[in-house]
Amino acid sequence: MNPVPNENLNSTRRPKKRRRNFVERTLATFIRKTERALFAEEFARSNGFLQRLDPRVKIIGLLTLILDVTLARNLFTIFFLFAVAILLAVLSRVPVRVLAARAWIGALTFTGLIALPQIFITAGDPLFQLPLVGWTATVQGAMGAVYLISRVETTVTFSLLLVLCTLWADVLKGLRVLHVPVVFVVILGMTYRYIFVMLETAQNMFEARQSRLVGALSGSEGRRVAAASVGVLLSKSFQLNNEVYLAMQSRGFRGEVHTLDDFVMQRRDWAATGGFLLIAATAAWFGRFDSLGSLLGVVGIR
Amino acid sequence: MKNSAANVFELEDVTYRYEDQVALDGLSVAIKEHQRVAVLGANGSGKSTFLRLLDALYFPEKGTVTAFGDNLTEKAFEDEEFAFRFRRRVGLIFQNPDVQLFNPTVFDEIAFGPLQMRLSKDKIRKQVDETLDMMEISHLKHRPPHRLSGGEKKRVAIASVLILEPEVLLLDEPTAALDPKSRGRIIDFLADWGGKAKTVITATHDLDIVEAIADHCLVFQNGRIVGEGSPAEILADTELLEKTNLIHSHRHRHDSGEVHSHPYFHPSHDHKG
Numbered sequence: 072m073n074p075v076p077n078e079n080l081n082s083t084r085r086p087k088k089r090r091r092n093f094v095e096r097t098l099a100t101f102i103r104k105t106e107r108a109l110f111a112e113e114f115a116r117s118n119g120f121l122q123r124l125d126p127r128v129k130i131i132g133l134l135t136l137i138l139d140v141t142l143a144r145n146l147f148t149i150f151f152l153f154a155v156a157i158l159l160a161v162l163s164r165v166p167v168r169v170l171a172a173r174a175w176i177g178a179l180t181f182t183g184l185i186a187l188p189q190i191f192i193t194a195g196d197p198l199f200q201l202p203l204v205g206w207t208a209t210v211q212g213a214m215g216a217v218y219l220i221s222r223v224e225t226t227v228t229f230s231l232l233l234v235l236c237t238l239w240a241d242v243l244k245g246l247r248v249l250h251v252p253v254v255f256v257v258i259l260g261m262t263y264r265y266i267f268v269m270l271e272t273a274q275n276m277f278e279a280r281q282s283r284l285v286g287a288l289s290g291s292e293g294r295r296v297a298a299a300s301v302g303v304l305l306s307k308s309f310q311l312n313n314e315v316y317l318a319m320q321s322r323g324f325r326g327e328v329h330t331l332d333d334f335v336m337q338r339r340d341w342a343a344t345g346g347f348l349l350i351a352a353t354a355a356w357f358g359r360f361d362s363l364g365s366l367l368g369v370v371g372i373r
Numbered sequence: 374m375k376n377s378a379a380n381v382f383e384l385e386d387v388t389y390r391y392e393d394q395v396a397l398d399g400l401s402v403a404i405k406e407h408q409r410v411a412v413l414g415a416n417g418s419g420k421s422t423f424l425r426l427l428d429a430l431y432f433p434e435k436g437t438v439t440a441f442g443d444n445l446t447e448k449a450f451e452d453e454e455f456a457f458r459f460r461r462r463v464g465l466i467f468q469n470p471d472v473q474l475f476n477p478t479v480f481d482e483i484a485f486g487p488l489q490m491r492l493s494k495d496k497i498r499k500q501v502d503e504t505l506d507m508m509e510i511s512h513l514k515h516r517p518p519h520r521l522s523g524g525e526k527k528r529v530a531i532a533s534v535l536i537l538e539p540e541v542l543l544l545d546e547p548t549a550a551l552d553p554k555s556r557g558r559i560i561d562f563l564a565d566w567g568g569k570a571k572t573v574i575t576a577t578h579d580l581d582i583v584e585a586i587a588d589h590c591l592v593f594q595n596g597r598i599v600g601e602g603s604p605a606e607i608l609a610d611t612e613l614l615e616k617t618n619l620i621h622s623h624r625h626r627h628d629s630g631e632v633h634s635h636p637y638f639h640p641s642h643d644h645k646g
Binding site: 240261263264265268311314315317318320321322323324325330 | 453473497517
């Protein structure tokens with residue numbers, strides 16, 4: 072028997088290390104974050120202010136405040152509502168760093184990118200001029216950007232508080248009780264349930280591929296494999312969808328969803344409803360004014 | 374098995390195909406009341422399709438399927454009363470529990486079936502609690518199903534069907550991908566459920582569990598029944614089991630130095646050496 076050539080074994084050349092590519096890294100991070108965002112119930116199960124409330128009160132209360140933020144015409148009201156959001160977070164034992172990591176940084180980045188051109192293209196009083204390019208920022212443009220960013224940050228904070236402080240099952244039931252169409256609630260619930268199954272399938276596919284790869288793929292080969300994987304994943308999701316529907320049919324599903332609603336309003340829920348409505352009404356009244364100046368004029372301070 | 378027992382299901386010359394691929398090919402078989410049937414066959418032999426036809430999730434391209442004396446057709450299932458009556462009497466447990474667990478909590482999952490049947494809400498709450506106790510999963514009541522282990526998921530899937538108190542239970546590979554302890558619990562449950570008074574049809578290729586869960590076996594290959602008999606008869610027929618890819622020969626050496634080959638599955642091992 073011929074001896075095994077040992078030139079490869081003795082070679083001083085190190086094989087090129089295969090690093091996880093962009094898609095794999097993104098997918099793995101996405102799965103981790105999605106799992107954390109969707110399934111983390113550590114805050115929902117703690118004993119804070121929002122957690123103790125009936126889900127219907129939370130949904131109505133926080134949605135009303137979100138509506139106030141959207142309609143407010145002065146920054147004072149928006150900042151006031153932002154302060155309310157932070158107070159609710161503190162009372163509900165949600166650390167501010169969690170809000171920053173899961174909502175504020177992302178919202179600031181994406182809204183900032185959208186708002187940035189507005190600073191320069193809105194006509195108005197000049198604020199400063201960018202060196203080299205000579206673009207002029209205007210006061211009106213900057214104010215518009217501040218309005219947009221503060222509105223987004225505040226509404227995202229309220230939404231995140233609702234999701235973090237309520238079990239997902241209760242959010243769905245609450246929506247149903249509030250007469251949100253069944254189809255919408257069911258689709259939302261199923262998406263939540265199966266997005267992770269599909270993400271896990273995608274990750275397994277990538278890992279299975281990785282385990283059979285030596286060295287790096289060329290760009291075109293990598294794209295071809297990625298496209299094929301997307302096709303397989305799509306086909307698997309159709310298959311899963313079909314199976315789930317059969318399982319529902321097997322247990323009597325005929326296109327209409329029925330749920331058990333176990334919510335009972337207690338005294339603190341009524342008190343919280345009153346509190347939410349009072350804050351919302353106050354914010355709506357203050358929010359009617361275009362500026363702090365006109366507001367102070369109305370209340371006779373100026 | 375009593376010969377006088379009435380037929381629960383009757384299939385007459387049933388053919389079913391997935392596009393070009395024939396899954397069941399001219400199948401004719403009857404399942405009697407209180408019979409505990411093991412449907413054996415390798416992957417792709419038509420076992421799962423057979424169960425889905427029995428559960429009226431699929432309808433045959435050719436031939437007829439009758440359950441409790443009624444013809445199972447798409448038209449018959451347009452009648453809500455007929456559909457609900459059938460769904461209460463026949464329950465199917467899917468191979469992949471993830472498919473069957475689509476509700477946000479275990480409690481909601483088990484309540485799903487009775488809610489569709491529009492039973493009273495107080496009755497449903499009581500039945501869910503009883504079913505959770507029976508399956509020893511009360512501690513999982515408020516947990517989301519996707520966070521459970523494989524064995525726990527399987528027990529929840531079984532509970533979600535048993536709450537309807539079906540007369541016929543169909544199981545597709547109930548022990549697939551389970552650890553030994555979870556597998557043992559499922560087998561114990563299947564062996565005892567309903568005090569052997571109900572009809573249970575289990576599709577499996579796990580020959581180790583057949584004697585515990587069945588008193589009659591059907592062996593499938595390429596969408597046809599190629600063997601039928603008691604578990605003892607079928608398990609002794611190594612030629613049939615080898616032909617249908619349910620066992621394979623394996624070669625090994627004993628301490629005495631004797632090297633020989635025999636089917637991988639065999640009830641006893643008698644060597645002189």
